[in-house]
Amino acid sequence: xxxxxxxxxxxxxxxxxxxxxxxxxxxxxxxxxxxxxxxxxxxxxxxxxxxxxxxxxxxxxxxxxxxxxxxxxxxxxxxxxxxxxxxxxxxxxxxxxxxxxxxxxxxxx
Numbered sequence: 370x371x372x373x374x375x376x377x378x379x380x381x382x383x384x385x386x387x388x389x390x391x392x393x394x395x396x397x398x399x400x401x402x403x404x405x406x407x408x409x410x411x412x413x414x415x416x417x418x419x420x421x422x423x424x425x426x427x428x429x430x431x432x433x434x435x436x437x438x439x440x441x442x443x444x445x446x447x448x449x450x451x452x453x454x455x456x457x458x459x460x461x462x463x464x465x466x467x468x469x470x471x472x473x474x475x476x477x478x
Contacts, residue, residue, distance in 0.1 A: 371463055372400040373411070377438050381411070384432050385466045388425070389415060393468035401463045410441040414458055416468065417448040 371378065385394055398412035399405040415421060426444065433442040447455070 371396050371465065372403065372405045372409075374439065377440060380436050380438050381442075381465070384429070384436060388429050388432060389466070389468070391469045392416060392466070393464065394466040395458065395462040396465050397458045397462050401461050408440075410443050412443050412445065413465065414445040414447050414450070414462070417446055420448045421446050 373381065385392075393416040395414045395416065396411060397414060399409045400411050426446070429444060433444075445454075445458075450458070
């Protein structure tokens, strides 16, 4: 379960559906593992085969920064993430939004 207040969850879903309607998004880190503190950020990975454009990442970061979220959001682009970090993410990921893309790792399970 994702450790978020209900209003934060609603705002998160609104932003993702607005800016990334066709992308799979996973949460990982302390808000997934149950180790979050009140000030902990939310780590999100956008599952892509090609890197997101700088303009899309900038729009997303701005949308999160200007939103009503009570926490900070850190964004990771799967396409430019190292294999080592991908393995860490895969261990404790939580699907926040389903999209049109599956990773090779998903197909192997």
